[in-house]
Amino acid sequence: SNIPPNPWFIFPLVGHRPLLRGDPIQTMRRLRSELGEVCGVYIDAQLVIIVSGMAAIREAFMIRGDEFYWRPNTRTCDLFHFGVICNSGKEWREQRRTTEAGIRHISPNIAPLVRKESQHLIQALKNEAGKAFDAQALLHSAVFNALTAVLTSRRMDYKDARVEKAMERYKENLGLFSDSKFPNFFPFQKFLMGDFFDVKFLRINMTEIHQKIINPVYEEHKAEYSADHVLDFLDVYLREMKAHKNVEKTTIEEKSCQAVLYDLLWHGTTTTGATLYWAILYILNYPDVATKARDQVTTYLQQLEESNNLAGGGDTSSSASQSLPELPTFFKAFIHEVQRCANISPISMAHAVAKEKFLKGYRVPGDAVILPNLDSLMMDEDIWGDPQVFRPERFLNSDEKLSVPTEFIPFFIGIRNCPASSIAQNILLTFLIYILYHFDLEPEVEGQIPSMERQKGLIPMPKDFKVKFIPRR
Numbered sequence: 001s002n003i004p005p006n007p008w009f010i011f012p013l014v015g016h017r018p019l020l021r022g023d024p025i026q027t028m029r030r031l032r033s034e035l036g037e038v039c040g041v042y043i044d045a046q047l048v049i050i051v052s053g054m055a056a057i058r059e060a061f062m063i064r065g066d067e068f069y070w071r072p073n074t075r076t077c078d079l080f081h082f083g084v085i086c087n088s089g090k091e092w093r094e095q096r097r098t099t100e101a102g103i104r105h106i107s108p109n110i111a112p113l114v115r116k117e118s119q120h121l122i123q124a125l126k127n128e129a130g131k132a133f134d135a136q137a138l139l140h141s142a143v144f145n146a147l148t149a150v151l152t153s154r155r156m157d158y159k160d161a162r163v164e165k166a167m168e169r170y171k172e173n174l175g176l177f178s179d180s181k182f183p184n185f186f187p188f189q190k191f192l193m194g195d196f197f198d199v200k201f202l203r204i205n206m207t208e209i210h211q212k213i214i215n216p217v218y219e220e221h222k223a224e225y226s227a228d229h230v231l232d233f234l235d236v237y238l239r240e241m242k243a244h245k246n247v248e249k250t251t252i253e254e255k256s257c258q259a260v261l262y263d264l265l266w267h268g269t270t271t272t273g274a275t276l277y278w279a280i281l282y283i284l285n286y287p288d289v290a291t292k293a294r295d296q297v298t299t300y301l302q303q304l305e306e307s308n309n310l311a312g313g314g315d316t317s318s319s320a321s322q323s324l325p326e327l328p329t330f331f332k333a334f335i336h337e338v339q340r341c342a343n344i345s346p347i348s349m350a351h352a353v354a355k356e357k358f359l360k361g362y363r364v365p366g367d368a369v370i371l372p373n374l375d376s377l378m379m380d381e382d383i384w385g386d387p388q389v390f391r392p393e394r395f396l397n398s399d400e401k402l403s404v405p406t407e408f409i410p411f412f413i414g415i416r417n418c419p420a421s422s423i424a425q426n427i428l429l430t431f432l433i434y435i436l437y438h439f440d441l442e443p444e445v446e447g448q449i450p451s452m453e454r455q456k457g458l459i460p461m462p463k464d465f466k467v468k469f470i471p472r473r
């Protein structure tokens, strides 16, 4: 009784599943308008509660964050439960604290290392010599390398078979999670023979990434570790492991370390890579906006060069050891608008409560899955007026200064927010500065701009498209 309002007709066994066919985002918008800011649906026998709008999201995940921060007991969380993303309780607190400590430790190195990676990306794009190609895999590989550089002090060639495999596996796994057939809500499937639900396929993919990338780099770090030379994220984790050696029942241990690294690389690559892919599409679709942003970054980089701020003076991306001053505001507004419109985490991640709670007067049972509806903030007419329009100026005030509404939370809020937003923002800003500076972007066929249609999925992507990166003089 007293659970949040949900559609009145429930089918036997599959719950509201038949009503949820089609675009899940449109479905959530419809449910919000019909049933309110806190509503529910049954997917199979599982109650899923959708929390929409700033007031309800702030109350649940910020003001009462320590009640609503748990992860549900789904198959997905079962698969990933040693790391930080899918953990709950004391284990999560330990992993989260160590993850935050690691990111804090590496923060001074992020900008120079990401700038260094952008040189590799620009060179790889130049190698395409203005031919039309799908940049999705390359952008994801560049993000992956920027992350391995800051987290593990390693990078691999984009053509390295391990990177190519990892990108393929990431894409497959994302597809599997996004697939409604994934048996999150069929607990008994664990006991079925065969692999009808592709769970074994997903496990094999994860094992392959662990064996080819995570484990070797972990072993190397372990062998080389020195307390006097704690350089990257893995070093910080190893230091914590040594500090916890005699602590009883700690989860700061080898398998958690590897799982956390897996979490950071997988989630970090797929989210940031997807945002960059959308950014390229917005540049193609809004050439006037792109020209304005390009003019700003060109002036900005040229001024830096002239004032001898950049080492070498020739190639603007060669200043690996320098930190750049404040970026131009329209360019920053452009990135904000890309993140708002790309809307790549429309339902953030699944949450839960440890035991029964009440939210806005409704009962939230201990076994419910709770989805924060970030789409209800990114695309709300009351907040943005014309949310469907791509208009970076909405993030500028009358003095042309950056002004960001509190409802803009692509990295979520509260104790379970994205701990690596600074890394993601750095990669987005740096890669896009140098892409705009070095290239004019053109569609594969003149006058035929690729579609902005969104595909369904956990991280909604545009349809695959080809683009020409024409080097600028």
Ligand code: HEM
Binding pocket: 084, 085, 086, 096, 099, 147, 263, 264, 265, 267, 268, 269, 271, 272, 275, 344, 345, 348, 349, 350, 372, 410, 411, 412, 415, 416, 417, 418, 419, 420, 421, 423, 424
């Ligand atoms: C544009 C890029 C990114 C976006 C939009 C994004 C967004 C998010 C969101 C919405 C959450 C979920 C909060 C929740 O509901 O529980 C999250 C969690 C997380 N993100 Fe990101 N993220 C991005 C990039 C990254 C990167 C680059 C990394 C790592 C290097 C990262 C690491 C994490 C981790 C570890 C969590 C889980 C935190 C926890 O459960 O305590 N993210 N992110």
